[in-house]
Amino acid sequence: xxxxxxxxNIFGIIISALVLTVLLLLLxxxxxxxxxxxxxxxxxxxxQASSSSAGIYSRRLFKDAESxxxxxMIIWRRENEKFFLLRDFDEVERxxxxxxxKAEEALRTAKENVTSLKMRIEQRIDTLxxxxxxxxxxFTNYPLSANLRNRISKGKLLLKESEIAFSKEQYLQAxxxxxxxxxxxxxxxxxxxxxxxxxxxxxxxxxxxxEKTINASKSNNSYSIIVDKxxxxxHIYHNGIRRHAFDVELGQNWVGDKxxxxxKATPEGMYKVxxxxxxxxxxxxxxxxxxYPNETDKAEFRREIANGSLPPTARIGGLIEIHGNGxxxxxxxxxxIALTDSDMDVVFSIAGEGTPVTIVGSMLDLNEVLx
Amino acid sequence: MKNKVLFxxxxxxxxxxxxxxxxxxxxxxDAANAAIEAAKTAEAAVYIPAEFAAVxxxxxxxxxxxxxxxxxxxxxxGPVKEKLTAVVTLANQVAANAxxxxxxxxxxxxxxxxxxxxxxxxNGKLILKAPRGKEGAAxxxxxxxxxxxxxxxVVEAQGLFDKGSFMxxxxxxxxxKEKADGIxxxxxxxxxxxxx
Numbered sequence: 001x002x003x004x005x006x007x008x009n010i011f012g013i014i015i016s017a018l019v020l021t022v023l024l025l026l027l028x029x030x031x032x033x034x035x036x037x038x039x040x041x042x043x044x045x046x047x048q049a050s051s052s053s054a055g056i057y058s059r060r061l062f063k064d065a066e067s068x069x070x071x072x073m074i075i076w077r078r079e080n081e082k083f084f085l086l087r088d089f090d091e092v093e094r095x096x097x098x099x100x101x102k103a104e105e106a107l108r109t110a111k112e113n114v115t116s117l118k119m120r121i122e123q124r125i126d127t128l129x130x131x132x133x134x135x136x137x138x139f140t141n142y143p144l145s146a147n148l149r150n151r152i153s154k155g156k157l158l159l160k161e162s163e164i165a166f167s168k169e170q171y172l173q174a175x176x177x178x179x180x181x182x183x184x185x186x187x188x189x190x191x192x193x194x195x196x197x198x199x200x201x202x203x204x205x206x207x208x209x210x211e212k213t214i215n216a217s218k219s220n221n222s223y224s225i226i227v228d229k230x231x232x233x234x235h236i237y238h239n240g241i242r243r244h245a246f247d248v249e250l251g252q253n254w255v256g257d258k259x260x261x262x263x264k265a266t267p268e269g270m271y272k273v274x275x276x277x278x279x280x281x282x283x284x285x286x287x288x289x290x291x292y293p294n295e296t297d298k299a300e301f302r303r304e305i306a307n308g309s310l311p312p313t314a315r316i317g318g319l320i321e322i323h324g325n326g327x328x329x330x331x332x333x334x335x336x337i338a339l340t341d342s343d344m345d346v347v348f349s350i351a352g353e354g355t356p357v358t359i360v361g362s363m364l365d366l367n368e369v370l371x
Numbered sequence: 372m373k374n375k376v377l378f379x380x381x382x383x384x385x386x387x388x389x390x391x392x393x394x395x396x397x398x399x400x401d402a403a404n405a406a407i408e409a410a411k412t413a414e415a416a417v418y419i420p421a422e423f424a425a426v427x428x429x430x431x432x433x434x435x436x437x438x439x440x441x442x443x444x445x446x447x448x449g450p451v452k453e454k455l456t457a458v459v460t461l462a463n464q465v466a467a468n469a470x471x472x473x474x475x476x477x478x479x480x481x482x483x484x485x486x487x488x489x490x491x492x493x494n495g496k497l498i499l500k501a502p503r504g505k506e507g508a509a510x511x512x513x514x515x516x517x518x519x520x521x522x523x524x525v526v527e528a529q530g531l532f533d534k535g536s537f538m539x540x541x542x543x544x545x546x547x548k549e550k551a552d553g554i555x556x557x558x559x560x561x562x563x564x565x566x567x
Contacts, residue, residue, distance in 0.1 A: 027444060034442040039435050047428040051421070073434065080441040087442070140510055149516035157520050160546035173542070329564045330510060 031084055034076060035093035042069050042100040049103045054110035056172055057117070061106035068099035117171050124178045125166065128159050131185050138369070139192050141232070141331060143255050148188055148195075155184030197366060199255055202268070206360035209270050213358040214240050223350045225322070227337055229254055229266060230362035230369065234322070234339060236350060246343040249326045251335035255361075258292070258335055259301070260310055261317040266335050266359065267292050271320075273355045276348065285324025285341045286348045290357055292320040322347060322357065393446030395437060399455035403430055406462035415469035417538055418476065422465045429458050476537040483544040484532065487525055490551040494518060497558040510561075514554055521547045521554075 046065055049055075054062040072095035079087045135152060144152075162177035210226055217224035218240025226235045229250055236244040251258075251266040258267035275289040293301065293316050304310040317335060326338030337359070339347060362369060407426055415423035433454050440446045498518070501511060524547040531540035 024444070031444060032442075034439060036435070036439045039438075040432075043428070043431050043435060047424070047431075050424050050428075073438065076438045076442075080438060084444065089442075140513065143512070146512065146516065149513050150520065152513070153516040153520035156517070157524055157546055157550055160549055161542055164542050164545050168542075170542075327564070329561060 027085075032079075032087045032089055034079075034087075034089045035096055038093055038096040038100070039069075039072055039076070042072065042096045042103060045100050045103040045107065049107040049110065052107055052110045053114070054103075054106040056110075057113040058106040058110040061102050061109060065099050065102035065106050068095045068102060072096040072099060114171060117175060118166075121162070121166055121171060121174050121178055124182055125159070125163060128155075128178070128181055128185050131189050132156055132159065134370075135185070135189060135192065138196065141254075142192070142196065143253065144192055144195065148191055151184050151188045152192075155181045155188060158184065193370070196369075199361060200366040200369075202361055203365050206268070206362060207365075209358050209360055210363055213237070213270065213356055216356060223355055225347070225351065225355060225357040226363065227266075227322075227357065227359040228363045229268070229359065231364070234337065234343075234347065235363075236347065238350075244346060246339050246347070247326070249328060249333060249338040250331045251333050252331050254331055257300075258297075258317055258320075259304065261315040262334075263317070264334055266333075266337060267297065267317075267320055268359050268361055269294060269296060271357045271359065273322075273351050273353055273357060275353065276351070277321075282321075282323060283325075284321070284336075284338070286344050287321040287323035288348065288351050288355075288357070290320045290322070293318060322351075393440060393448045395441065396448050396452045396455060399452050399459075400434075400437070403433070403455045403458045403462065406459045406466070410462045410466040410469060413466040413469040414473060415465050418469045418472040419465065422468060426458065426462050426465050429454070429461065433458060473537060476541055477532075480528075480532055480537050480541045480544055483541070483548055484525070484529065487521075487544060487548045487551055490548070490555055491518070491521065491525065494551060494554050494558060497555065497562065500562050501558055514557065517550060517554055521551050 042065075046069055049058075049062055049065065072092050075095065076089065076092045079089055079092065132155075158177045158181035162174045162181055165171075165174035165177060213224045213226055214237055216222075217237040221239050224237045226237065227233070227248060228235065232248050232250065234244075234246045234248045235242050236246075252264045254266045256265060257269075258265040269292070271290040271292055271294060273288045274291045277287040277289065279286055281287075298316065301310070301314075301316045305312060305314065320335055320337075322337045322339065322344075324339060324341040324344035326343070327340035328338075332338070407430055410423060410426060415426075433451060436451050436454070437448070440448055440451060495518075498511070498514065524543055528540045528543040528547065531537075531543065
């Protein structure tokens with residue numbers, strides 16, 4: 001009887017275990033399943049997007065993706081707090097899918113944005129470096145206002161900062177700097193060119209003087225000297241053909257015609273050598289004295305005194321020479337034209353009293369200069 | 372009858388026990404979050420962004436794992452706890468690395484700031500030795516303007532450095548240093564040319 005009861009209990013336990021197992025299997029089957037894979041996928045795409053700096057270069061889409069992912073997690077947490085048979089993960093899945101889709105879009109657009117931004121910055125850096133090269137070439141020796149010089153300096157430094165940020169792949173910072181640099185440098189360049197245009201207004205007159213001088217050299221089969229202030233060259237013509245071109249240094253305020261004594265400007269006009277000084281008679285190695293001021297200069301000076309643009313106490317300048325001691329690489333004279341001693345030897349040997357010396361702002365027109 | 376009731380109760384208790392035996396490791400999660408926050412405070416996102424992003428991603432994986440376990444009938448948080456411990460270690464390492472990197476950038480900025488101040492001082496002396504005739508000339512005016520801009524940039528960079536924004540300060544100083552060096556060379560060449 002007892003044995004029978006034992007067997008009955010064992011049988012009961014087995015049946016209960018079986019029922020329990022079936023019950024658990026059924027529970028597991030009917031239990032709502034969370035979208036683990038979808039959430040995982042969304043997270044992994046978000047992570048990739050983050051590594052590709054989508055948070056910076058595709059900010060809005062990345063923020064949306066993050067926000068959808070956070071929503072999915074919050075809803076998942078909330079559903080997990082419910083009784084397990086009452087959980088509903090549909091919203092979790094919906095937000096996870098939305099997050100993944102936004103993250104994919106953010107990843108793609110971030111890559112595109114980085115590529116195009118990088119290209120744009122590179123182009124801007126190239127353009128601005130060209131502008132800086134132009135500014136250096138055209139205006140290093142050209143007097144510009146202090147304000148303009150400051151703007152150019154700031155622009156150049158911002159360009160350098162942009163290049164540094166670019167080399168570190170900090171494209172947003174690089175872009176910000178390059179935009180500021182672009183504004184400063186392009187505006188400064190425009191102002192400087194406007195300034196130069198003003199100076200080049202006299203070009204037709206200069207052109208006439210140059211033609212006359214070269215023609216005279218040709219018809220007289222003689223030497224003529226033409227000084228181009230802008231390009232800082234002294235050209236020697238013989239029989240209408242250019243034989244030499246030497247570098248020169250000018251007065252510190254070389255832009256524009258000489259108006260008054262002490263203005264440190266190099267005059268513009270058609271002159272001639274009136275006296276030659278050997279090395280014993282000048283402190284500048286050798287010198288050719290010009291007939292400045294000529295009649296035209298004197299008339300212009302008188303006109304300026306009369307119309308009040310010069311004070312009555314002003315005195316007209318003089319003693320303008322072509323001399324040696326040059327080669328300093330700067331404009332340092334009081335208005336004279338300085339050559340290196342070896343170049344001066346050549347000029348001194350071919351020039352005599354009466355040799356025409358024409359000094360012009362430029363032998364090239366502005367368009368050629370800007371090219 | 373009494374036995375059957377007891378048996379049924381035991382079964383229900385066993386199921387309940389199995390279903391709730393895993394408890395969310397909240398203390399470990401809090402510790403990991405605190406370690407990540409500490410790394411953030413150490414400016415890991417600024418100085419070692421990739422490493423910091425990796426820690427954050429690991430934490431996101433774990434949090435998703437926690438929710439996945441919570442959704443199960445039989446929860447198992449053992450592996451999650453191990454991962455959380457690893458994240459704490461990683462986050463601490465990232466915070467330490469960020470501090471090292473920050474110190475490196477600080478040192479570099481400091482060295483460059485000192486170097487540039489020396490160059491600026493030298494340039495100030497050189498410009499006085501520049502050819503007399505050069506005063507008032509366009510070249511010297513541009514150099515003076517450049518020097519003033521460099522001075523202003525150094526002041527700005529010093530401000531950023533003092534505020535602890537070493538990374539921002541570094542870019543500024545580097546650019547200014549390059550310019551200052553350029554001026555130094557230009558002035559030395561001009562002086563040498565005149566002496567010839």
